[in-house]
Amino acid sequence: MNDWIDIGTLADIPRLGARTVDTPLGEVAVFRTNEDEVFALINKCPHKNGPLSEGIVMGRKVACPLHNWVIDLNSGQAQAPDEGCTTPLPLKQEAGRLYLGLAAGKKVAHA
Amino acid sequence: MNSVPRQRLVVIGNGMAGMRTVEELLRRAPVRYDITVFGAEPHPNYNRIMLSSVLAGEKTIDDIVINPLSWYAEAGITLHAGDPVVGIDAKAKIVTAASGRTVAYDKLLLATGSKPLMPPLPGLELPGVVAFRDIADTDAMLKAAEAKQRAVVIGGGLLGLEAAWGLKRRGMPVALVHLMPTLMERQLDVEAGGMLQKDLTERGLHFFTQGQTERVLGDTKAEGVVLADGRSIPADLVVVAIGIRPNVDMGKAAGLDINRGIVVGDDMATSDADIYAVGECVEHRGQVFGLVAPIWEQAKVCAARLAGDNVATYATPPLSTRLKITGIDVFSAGKLAAEDDSDEEVVFRDATKGVYRKLVVRDNTLVGAVMYGDVADGGWYFDLIKGGADVSDMRDRLIFGQAFADSGCCGGAKAGMDVAAMADDSQICGCNGVSKGAIVAAITEKGLTTLDEVRAHTKASASCGMCTPQVQAILSFVTGADAAAPQAMCTCTEHGHDHVRHAIVDQRLKTQDAVRKALGWKTEDGCAKCRPALNYYLLCAWPGEYVDDYRSRFINERVHANIQKDGTYSVVPRMWGGLTTPDELRAIADVADKFQIPTVKVTGGQRIDLLGVKKQDLPAVWADLNKAGLVSGHAYSKGLRTVKTCVGSEWCRFGTQDSTGLGVKLEKLMWGSWTPHKVKLAVSGCPRNCAEATIKDIGIICVEAGYDMVIGGNGGIEVRVTDPLVRLSTEDEVLEYASAFMQLYREEGRYLERTAPYVERVGLAYVKKRILEDDAGRKALYARFLFSQSYAQNDPWAERASGGVDSHEFQPLAVVS
Numbered sequence: 007m008n009d010w011i012d013i014g015t016l017a018d019i020p021r022l023g024a025r026t027v028d029t030p031l032g033e034v035a036v037f038r039t040n041e042d043e044v045f046a047l048i049n050k051c052p053h054k055n056g057p058l059s060e061g062i063v064m065g066r067k068v069a070c071p072l073h074n075w076v077i078d079l080n081s082g083q084a085q086a087p088d089e090g091c092t093t094p095l096p097l098k099q100e101a102g103r104l105y106l107g108l109a110a111g112k113k114v115a116h117a
Numbered sequence: 118m119n120s121v122p123r124q125r126l127v128v129i130g131n132g133m134a135g136m137r138t139v140e141e142l143l144r145r146a147p148v149r150y151d152i153t154v155f156g157a158e159p160h161p162n163y164n165r166i167m168l169s170s171v172l173a174g175e176k177t178i179d180d181i182v183i184n185p186l187s188w189y190a191e192a193g194i195t196l197h198a199g200d201p202v203v204g205i206d207a208k209a210k211i212v213t214a215a216s217g218r219t220v221a222y223d224k225l226l227l228a229t230g231s232k233p234l235m236p237p238l239p240g241l242e243l244p245g246v247v248a249f250r251d252i253a254d255t256d257a258m259l260k261a262a263e264a265k266q267r268a269v270v271i272g273g274g275l276l277g278l279e280a281a282w283g284l285k286r287r288g289m290p291v292a293l294v295h296l297m298p299t300l301m302e303r304q305l306d307v308e309a310g311g312m313l314q315k316d317l318t319e320r321g322l323h324f325f326t327q328g329q330t331e332r333v334l335g336d337t338k339a340e341g342v343v344l345a346d347g348r349s350i351p352a353d354l355v356v357v358a359i360g361i362r363p364n365v366d367m368g369k370a371a372g373l374d375i376n377r378g379i380v381v382g383d384d385m386a387t388s389d390a391d392i393y394a395v396g397e398c399v400e401h402r403g404q405v406f407g408l409v410a411p412i413w414e415q416a417k418v419c420a421a422r423l424a425g426d427n428v429a430t431y432a433t434p435p436l437s438t439r440l441k442i443t444g445i446d447v448f449s450a451g452k453l454a455a456e457d458d459s460d461e462e463v464v465f466r467d468a469t470k471g472v473y474r475k476l477v478v479r480d481n482t483l484v485g486a487v488m489y490g491d492v493a494d495g496g497w498y499f500d501l502i503k504g505g506a507d508v509s510d511m512r513d514r515l516i517f518g519q520a521f522a523d524s525g526c527c528g529g530a531k532a533g534m535d536v537a538a539m540a541d542d543s544q545i546c547g548c549n550g551v552s553k554g555a556i557v558a559a560i561t562e563k564g565l566t567t568l569d570e571v572r573a574h575t576k577a578s579a580s581c582g583m584c585t586p587q588v589q590a591i592l593s594f595v596t597g598a599d600a601a602a603p604q605a606m607c608t609c610t611e612h613g614h615d616h617v618r619h620a621i622v623d624q625r626l627k628t629q630d631a632v633r634k635a636l637g638w639k640t641e642d643g644c645a646k647c648r649p650a651l652n653y654y655l656l657c658a659w660p661g662e663y664v665d666d667y668r669s670r671f672i673n674e675r676v677h678a679n680i681q682k683d684g685t686y687s688v689v690p691r692m693w694g695g696l697t698t699p700d701e702l703r704a705i706a707d708v709a710d711k712f713q714i715p716t717v718k719v720t721g722g723q724r725i726d727l728l729g730v731k732k733q734d735l736p737a738v739w740a741d742l743n744k745a746g747l748v749s750g751h752a753y754s755k756g757l758r759t760v761k762t763c764v765g766s767e768w769c770r771f772g773t774q775d776s777t778g779l780g781v782k783l784e785k786l787m788w789g790s791w792t793p794h795k796v797k798l799a800v801s802g803c804p805r806n807c808a809e810a811t812i813k814d815i816g817i818i819c820v821e822a823g824y825d826m827v828i829g830g831n832g833g834i835e836v837r838v839t840d841p842l843v844r845l846s847t848e849d850e851v852l853e854y855a856s857a858f859m860q861l862y863r864e865e866g867r868y869l870e871r872t873a874p875y876v877e878r879v880g881l882a883y884v885k886k887r888i889l890e891d892d893a894g895r896k897a898l899y900a901r902f903l904f905s906q907s908y909a910q911n912d913p914w915a916e917r918a919s920g921g922v923d924s925h926e927f928q929p930l931a932v933v934s
């Protein structure tokens with residue numbers, strides 16, 4: 007079962023930008039596209055664990071800041087010819103607030 | 118089930134020849150064999166050729182692996198790496214490895230390569246003596262280079278020269294001993310060999326030609342070598358690279374016919390019909406091998422035979438040689454010199470440019486070419502040699518290269534190679550034997566668009582990489598993008614950088630969206646390649662108007678610190694002209710203590726780097742540094758980095774001017790500016806040039822009579838020495854001319870193009886025209902620079918330390934526990 011955890015509002019994340027959320031799974035990157043879609047991925051590039059939240063967001067993709075792998079925000083898949091995948095997490099928007107789907111029983115503290 | 122049991126193929130030798138044969142075999146007959154590979158080295162198959170580049174620091178071992186372990190697994194190949202075969206029972210058809218493992222075969226392939234030739238010299242067994250053959254040798258050399266000892270390389274052929282150059286690049290003093298009077302005498306004539314020696318001497322190698330090594334000095338480890346004529350050379354590392362001999366051990370074990378190498382026929386089979394051999398271990402029609410091009414041919418034939426083809430036959434193709442030393446271009450093929458009266462030599466020299474060419478013509482055909490300095494036409498000559506074409510009607514123009522020879526008249530000369538005119542069967546990649554036709558076919562059939570794709574599908578330029586420009590030219594030709602036409606900025610647009618910049622100014626485009634709309638971008642919000650470039654171009658074109666888009670900047674420029682491999686950051690405060698004070702040093706020390714910063718290092722740019730700072734600490738670190746008057750050093754930016762200075766006339770007994778003071782003035786003038794790529798300056802107080810101004814983007818060298826300004830230098834991988842621009846007489850002039858050049862580069866340099874390639878692209882004469890010959894133009898450039906600076910000089914740290922700007926960058930959105 008997932009708990010939907012309130013992590014803040016859309017406005018907290020810059021357009022074409024990202025913020026991070028500390029979770030028991032490790033750091034999660036939450037991205038916002040130009041179209042105000044939001045996605046959450048474990049904040050580790052499948053290549054060498056680069057912090058994806060620091061990358062350049064374009065369309066529904068992000069370019070890793072360390073060696074420029076391009077990762078799909080929806081699936082977490084690296085774009086060919088690179089191969090690898092980072093874990094995507096469920097994220098939903100409701101009435102301007104963002105909810106991250108995590109295994110049940112997690113508490114949240116807003117920074 | 119009635120499936121035919123698969124045959125068993127055992128391969129001894131997990132190297133270039135063996136695995137190429139297996140690759141070819143899998144392509145032809147993917148399920149015919151169960152394949153087992155034994156390799157003496159504890160590595161997957163790697164590109165041995167590139168060990169030279171690993172040694173020179175241009176590639177890592179990871180970069181040169183050809184078949185990663187996953188490839189073996191996917192192909193169902195059993196690999197025993199690090200387990201050499203020690204015995205073969207050819208009657209029972211069983212091999213035995215050092216570990217005791219035995220494997221039975223139906224067919225056996227020997228691909229054991231060669232062994233370094235070791236002369237019978239006293240002392241060769243001492244620690245510190247190595248050959249240059251495999252990863253282990255390369256590691257040994259790199260270790261020695263780390264200890265910064267001295268090296269002697271014995272052997273002035275391809276291998277010895279590449280070893281010597283690699284060690285030199287790693288910072289070792291290197292001497293090279295060569296038996297013959299000139300270098301690479303098997304591939305180069307005396308004149309080209311002499312030019313090579315001169316160029317390498319200028320790059321700091323020491324040569325002992327006609328040097329017969331007599332013994333290696335030392336009791337417990339190598340301490341040097343002594344030559345027969347009594348000269349002695351101290352060294353802690355002795356590299357022996359005098360040649361190779363086929364490794365025939367396995368041939369002997371199997372009782373095969375052996376001469377210099379394991380004897381094979383045109384079908385690549387040995388004297389035992391079930392045992393094949395390929396690569397440097399074989400001898401074919403009296404010839405042994407040392408280059409990969411013929412070996413790839415052998416691999417093809419051998420694979421065909423193993424796959425059941427009864428007609429494939431091997432014949433050795435003509436060979437050409439290139440030396441893989443960055444910046445030194447050597448090419449040779451065929452005959453090196455006229456052999457009798459019927460041969461004719463045509464020679465071309467341009468001593469000032471360091472270019473030399475010699476062609477050997479026999480009966481109206483080209484039979485040999487030796488080139489030094491400019492080797493762009495090497496492939497064309499090689500084609501003429503291989504094809505035996507009649508060259509009589511271009512005989513007088515031949516020496517000037519393809520462009521001249523084909524054009525019929527020197528006026529119509531085209532730059533570079535003419536892809537359209539090139540025959541389909543002309544060979545482009547010598548290493549892998551890939552023809553123009555094969556590359557064109559792959560590009561059109563598979564719809565390839567990038568160099569990497571062409572490499573992956575055809576292997577062209579995938580081995581030694583020397584033919585990359587030709588492959589690129591063919592790609593551009595086939596995909597329609599004219600080779601001369603500018604390359605598109607990225608896949609979002611077909612426009613090149615210069616076109617986009619002009620459009621920004623001409624059409625007064627002032628936002629990224631406006632640019633993308635006006636120029637028909639294919640993507641809504643661009644990509645990680647074009648966005649930072651557009652952001653810079655707009656910032657440069659519209660200072661004060663365009664609002665910087667921090668989302669289009671790489672992380673370093675966004676958080677004003679350098680991201681490190683573990684995701685922490687480094688912080689480098691500015692030290693103007695390399696000057697600091699006790700108070701600043703105390704503040705830095707306090708910050709390092711307070712935030713438990715693990716590493717404090719002095720940089721090459723005369724300032725101090727705090728490494729390992731956590732992202733969330735950055736604003737507080739900056740605030741503390743700001744309090745002591747320290748501001749961002751922009752060590753992360755495509756902008757002005759440092760101005761390095763020496764002590765100059767204030768302290769030094771040789772100083773002619775106040776180099777430190779001038780450096781500080783330059784840095785105060787230029788800091789904060791954004792540029793296409795990073796910019797570094799240096800000011801030296803006299804021509805001894807302790808601040809190393811001649812490898813900087815802009816260098817000033819003080820002399821009694823004033824200030825020499827030099828431009829376009831670069832350290833790094835491609836070292837480029839600056840071009841002298843002008844001698845100036847006052848500091849104010851220096852500030853004006855340096856700023857004008859800076860602005861010229863800002864306005865015309867393509868994003869991520871350093872000044873060195875910029876100056877090479879536009880030419881020094883052009884820069885002189887803009888900066889020296891056009892006084893009004895220079896003053897206008899200077900004025901534009903000052904105007905732009907009036908918006909640029911805000912300390913980004915102060916803006917962020919206060920919590921005002923981009924505070925979201927430094928805090929997590931939420932913490933879930």
Ligand SMILES: Cc1cc2nc3c(=O)[nH]c(=O)nc-3n(C[C@H](O)[C@H](O)[C@H](O)COP(=O)(O)OP(=O)(O)OC[C@H]3O[C@@H](n4cnc5c(N)ncnc54)[C@H](O)[C@@H]3O)c2cc1C
Nearest residue numbers: 130132133134156157165201202229230396397407408409
């Ligand atoms: C530094 C360097 C630079 C070079 N540069 C160029 C260049 O620019 N252009 C060019 O064309 N060529 C170049 N060459 C030559 C090229 O690398 C060789 O021609 C090629 O590697 C030969 O392939 P091979 O498979 O015959 O031998 P190798 O690649 O040497 O493979 C043989 C393998 O067999 C293994 N082996 C030996 N005995 C046994 C056993 N009993 N059991 C199991 N395994 C065994 C060896 O350990 C080795 O791994 C260069 C070579 C070197 C060393």
Ligand code: HEM
Nearest residue numbers: 695721723762763764765768769770771805806807808809
């Ligand atoms: C008699 C001749 C020389 C004298 C008196 C001299 C003096 C100095 C001094 C005083 C410095 C310190 C400058 C500073 O950083 O403020 C210095 C640094 C330096 N000098 Fe020289 N120098 C001489 C010759 C050379 C030569 C010939 C070279 C190079 C070929 C050279 C290369 C350097 C370099 C690279 C530095 C910077 C070292 C560093 O990174 O700290 N010097 N020299």
Ligand code: SF4
Nearest residue numbers: 763769772802803807
């Ligand atoms: S460059 Fe000249 S003036 Fe400057 S420190 Fe070196 S020797 Fe002295």
Ligand code: FES
Nearest residue numbers: 051053054056070
């Ligand atoms: S860690 Fe992401 S590209 Fe290397």
